[in-house]
Every structure is written in C-alpha cells, then in structure tokens.
Amino acid sequence: MNRDRVQPPESRTFTDPRTGARVRQVTNHPSIHHHPFYYLPCMDDAMRRLFFVSHRTGRPEVWCEGRATGELQQLTDQPGIAEWSGHPSHDGRYVYYTAGQAAWRVATETGEVERLVDFGALAGREPGMVGAAMGTTTLSHDNRYWAVPVKVGAKLRFTVIDTATGAHETILEADTIGHPEFHPSDNTLLRYAGSHKQRIWVINRDGTGNRLVYDRKPLAKPGQYEWIVHETWNPQPNLVANLVDQEARPAPRREIVTANWPRGCIGIDIDTGAVRPVCAFNAWHPSIDRQGTLMCADTTFPDIGLQLFDPRDGVGTPRPLCFPGATKEGKHWNTDHCPYDDEDYQQGKWKVYAPQHTHPHPAFSPDGRGVVFTSDRTGHSEVYEVEVALQHKEKHE
Numbered sequence: 001m002n003r004d005r006v007q008p009p010e011s012r013t014f015t016d017p018r019t020g021a022r023v024r025q026v027t028n029h030p031s032i033h034h035h036p037f038y039y040l041p042c043m044d045d046a047m048r049r050l051f052f053v054s055h056r057t058g059r060p061e062v063w064c065e066g067r068a069t070g071e072l073q074q075l076t077d078q079p080g081i082a083e084w085s086g087h088p089s090h091d092g093r094y095v096y097y098t099a100g101q102a103a104w105r106v107a108t109e110t111g112e113v114e115r116l117v118d119f120g121a122l123a124g125r126e127p128g129m130v131g132a133a134m135g136t137t138t139l140s141h142d143n144r145y146w147a148v149p150v151k152v153g154a155k156l157r158f159t160v161i162d163t164a165t166g167a168h169e170t171i172l173e174a175d176t177i178g179h180p181e182f183h184p185s186d187n188t189l190l191r192y193a194g195s196h197k198q199r200i201w202v203i204n205r206d207g208t209g210n211r212l213v214y215d216r217k218p219l220a221k222p223g224q225y226e227w228i229v230h231e232t233w234n235p236q237p238n239l240v241a242n243l244v245d246q247e248a249r250p251a252p253r254r255e256i257v258t259a260n261w262p263r264g265c266i267g268i269d270i271d272t273g274a275v276r277p278v279c280a281f282n283a284w285h286p287s288i289d290r291q292g293t294l295m296c297a298d299t300t301f302p303d304i305g306l307q308l309f310d311p312r313d314g315v316g317t318p319r320p321l322c323f324p325g326a327t328k329e330g331k332h333w334n335t336d337h338c339p340y341d342d343e344d345y346q347q348g349k350w351k352v353y354a355p356q357h358t359h360p361h362p363a364f365s366p367d368g369r370g371v372v373f374t375s376d377r378t379g380h381s382e383v384y385e386v387e388v389a390l391q392h393k394e395k396h397e
Contacts, residue, residue, distance in 0.1 A: 005077075005111065009070030016322040016386070018305070023322055026065055026372075026383040027072070031056040033383050034374040036086055037136050038285040038361040039181055039232040042372045043067075044092025047365060049108060050372065051095060052383045053083045062086055062095050062106060075106045078113065082125065082135040084356065089143045096139055096146050096163075103148055103161060116146075117161055117168050124151045130354055131193065132156060132178035139163075140187035145205060147190055149177040158192070160205055171207030183254065184235040184290070191233065191256055191270075196340045199228040200256060202270050213256065213270045219337050227338035230285050231258035234267060234311065236292025257311060259283055262301065262336060265316065279309050279316025284333070285361050289368035294388070296321060296371050298360035301334045306362050306371065308388070322386045325377035330354035357381040364388075 010028040015021070027033045032055040035042040043050050049064040054074075060083035062076040078099050085098040094105040101123040103116045126133040137148045146161045158172035158180070178193040188205045194212070203210040216226040234255040256268045257278055265278035265286050279286075282304075283297035288311060295311045297318075307318035332339045332352055344350055358381065360373040365385075372385050 005074035007072045007074075009065075010072060011065075011070055019320050019322050021322040021389065022387045024385045026050060026385060027052065027054065028382060029054070029056045030380050032060075032357050032381050034083075034357040034381055035361070035363060035372050035383050036088075037084055037134065037179070037356075038230075038287045038363050039179075040136065040138070040363070041088055041090065041366070042363050043365055044088055045090045045366050046092060047367065048092055049088070050383070050385070051086065051088045053081075053086065062097060064095075064108065075108060075111060076113065078104075084134040085137050085148075087137050087139045087146070089139060090141060091143055093143075096137065098135060098137065098148060103146070103159075105163075116163070116166055117148075117159070119150050119152070119159070122152050126151050126156070126176070128352065129356060130352055132176045134178070134356065136179050138180045138182050138190065140182040141184055142187055145182070145187055147180050147182065147205075149180060149192075158203070169207075171205065172203060172210060179231075181233055184233050189254070191231065193231065196227070196229075196338055197225075200231055200258060200268065202256075213273070214258075214268050214275070216338070221337070223341060224337040225341055226263075227259075227261040227335070229259050229261055231256050232286065232288060233257075234288060234292055235290055257286060257288065257295070259286055259297075261333070265295075265297075265311075267311070277314050277316075278311050279318065281307065281309075281316075281318050283307070283309070283316075283318075285359065287363050287371075289364040290366060291368055294364075294368060296362045296364065296388075298324065298326075298328075298362055298373070300328045300330070303328065306360065306373065306386070321371065321388065324360045324373050324375040324384070326360050326373075326375040326381075327358045328360070329358040 013024045035052045051064045053060050054063045060081050080100040082098045087096045096105045102118045106113045139146050148159050150157045155173050156177040157170045161168040180192040183189040191202050200214045234257050254270045262282040264280040265283050267276045282299050286297040288295045305323035306321040309316040309318045362371045362373045
C-alpha cells in the first residue's frame with residue numbers, strides 16, 4: 001500500500017430522525033463522491049473495503065475505505081477515468097475500470113495499474129449523463145470475465161475480456177448498449193439495456209442468443225408508453241415463484257426485476273416471458289440483496305426516502321429505511337409515462353439534466369445488513385452507509 005495515498009478516517013455516525021436508523025457518513029470532503037451504480041457491488045465479498053469515486057484531487061479517481069481502520073486510500077492517479085465504469089472484483093484484489101481508450105485494473109494492495117485492452121484511437125464515449133453514457137461495466141461472479149461496452153463511431157461494441165489471459169472479443173455491435181450485468185451465478189449469461197423503446201435484452205457471453213425479453217406496453221393516451229428502466233437480476237427466482245404460486249406452474253429459472261416507472265416494479269421470466277408484480281410504489285433504483293429476500297429502492301416525485309420491501313410476495317409493501325435528503329436532479333422523472341416519446345423531447349425543446357451523483361442509488365452490502373447510498377444533503381455529494389435493522393432481515397429470512 002502506498003501510504004502517501006492514505007488519509008485518516010472521515011466517517012461520522014448519526015441517527016435518522018424519522019426512522020431511527022443508524023447512518024454512517026463515510027466521506028467528508030467538499031467535492032463529488034459516489035459509490036458504483038446501484039446494482040454493482042460497492043464492496044468486496046469479504047467486506048474488507050468499500051469502494052467509491054472521489055473528485056477531491058480535481059478529477060475522478062478510484063478510492064476505498066478500509067473498513068477495519070476507516071482509513072481512506074486513493075487507488076488510482078490517472079486522467080480520463082470513466083467514473084461510473086468501476087467494478088470491484090469479488091475477491092477484493094482489483095478494481096476494474098475504463099479510462100481514455102483502454103480497459104484497466106488496479107491492484108488494491110499495491111496500487112499497481114495494468115492495462116488489459118487498448119480499444120484504439122477511434123474509441124470514445126456516448127454523450128450525455130444517463131443510460132449508455134454512464135459507461136457502466138460488469139464483472140462475472142467468478143472474476144473471470146469482464147464485459148465492457150465501447151463506443152466506436154456511431155455504434156457501441158460489447159467487448160468481453162478474459163481477465164486471466166487478456167484475450168478479448170466483441171460479441172455484439174448495436175446502436176446502444178447500457179448498464180450490462182452478468183447473471184449473479186452464471187458467467188455465460190448477461191443482460192443489458194437497449195433503447196427506451198426496447199429496453200431489456202439478454203445475450204450469451206459468446207454472442208449467441210441476443211434477444212429482447214420484454215415489449216413495453218402502450219398506455220391509454222395515444223403515443224404514450226410504459227417507461228421500463230433500472231433493471232437487475234433476481235438472484236433467487238425459484239424462491240420468488242414458489243412463494244407466489246406453488247401450484248400454478250413450475251418455478252422459473254431466471255428473472256429480471258425492473259422498474260415500470262412510476263407504477264412499481266415487475267419481474268420478467270426471461271425463459272417463459274411471464275410477468276409478475278413485485279411492488280406498486282415509486283421504486284426508482286431498485287436493488288436486491290444477494291439472498292433474494294429483500295429489496296431497497298430510493299424514491300422521487302414524491303421523495304419518500306429509501307424503502308425496503310419483499311420481492312417475493314407479489315405485493316412489496318414498502319417500509320422506510322432512512323431519508324437520504326439528496327437533491328435527485330432530473331425533472332423528467334416527474335411523469336407517468338416514458339418522456340422520451342414526447343414530441344417536445346423529440347424536437348429538442350428540453351434536454352435531460354440528471355447528474356448521477358445527486359441520486360442515492362442504494363446498494364446492499366454483501367451480507368445484506370447495510371445499504372450504501374450517495375447524498376448531496378450537505379451541499380456536496382458524499383457516500384453513506386445505513387444499517388438494515390436486524391428485525392428487517394429476520395422478517396425475510
């Protein structure tokens with residue numbers, strides 16, 4: 001460890017005045033901080049480190065908190081990092097990320113940086129601050145494969161990298177490829193986001209089996225459609241199906257849970273196409289614990305805080321966990337349909353303004369007993385961790 005890049009702990013603990021939950025502010029510096037996107041791990045599996053991005057040096061760099069000591073460690077010192085691309089390895093040895101026209105990883109113990117793939121001078125980034133423009137990547141549960149969307153010309157290329165050998169191949173070329181995620185227990189299967197019109201896709205790691213798994217539905221008003229957004233794999237779909245309806249049909253093998261904004265969440269069986277209700281409140285960025293027994297979502301329009309709910313019973317009654325107080329920029333979320341279909345948007349009369357570090361993006365710790373979120377409640381976005389009360393966990397285990 002480079003001790004020159006280590007700083008003393010900044011954390012402080014307080015109680016949420018409305019729920020009584022114990023909240024810990026991890027970072028405390030007048031600059032931008034945020035953890036990885038809501039469905040990505042923000043800790044290694046052993047929970048030795050909590051990973052985040054900090055702009056305190058004047059540009060985004062990868063940092064971590066050593067949870068045993070509370071010390072903060074700067075892991076990278078590199079220009080051009082795509083700040084939402086970071087993905088910690090599950091064993092905690094590396095953080096994978098993109099910067100410039102290349103794919104990199106940094107060793108958490110030594111700080112050694114290694115370039116895995118050079119995408120070439122034509123590689124760039126999608127413009128904007130949402131969807132594919134965020135540049136999120138995904139690492140398989142066994143740390144062997146890393147999937148990275150790369151902008152080349154007018155298209156995005158979906159590149160899969162073998163982290164052991166450095167071999168890589170492009171498995172798909174499409175107009176847009178956003179927010180990819182390996183299945184939590186199958187390193188041969190991925191999901192990714194297409195356009196708002198055809199959002200949820202799955203593809204095999206070798207490039208076969210690329211298909212849309214859900215067709216959005218038209219709403220009552222002509223020209224308006226469902227807004228299908230913010231999806232994640234359900235790690236225990238069999239348990240879900242068994243609890244909902246043991247007799248009606250066999251349990252599905254694989255399910256994706258997604259927001260149908262602002263009507264709640266639905267679960268999509270990617271093998272049968274069956275769709276089931278998961279919750280019926282304005283779950284914005286819904287994350288699920290690794291046991292598949294509890295979900296947490298931030299909310300907006302209206303802001304009712306972070307809400308916990310059961311993803312298995314088909315009801316998903318929300319219970320408040322805490323109130324982050326984030327500004328949650330993005331006025332286009334104040335809608336009951338997909339706003340990208342509106343004539344005003346199509347004619348360029350308004351543009352999306354949604355800086356992602358103003359969104360809480362709740363993410364469970366590996367043991368499910370904590371939720372990490374980001375808030376700019378102090379005037380600067382900082383990283384926080386809130387305890388999931390033991391009674392919430394016992395109720396769902």
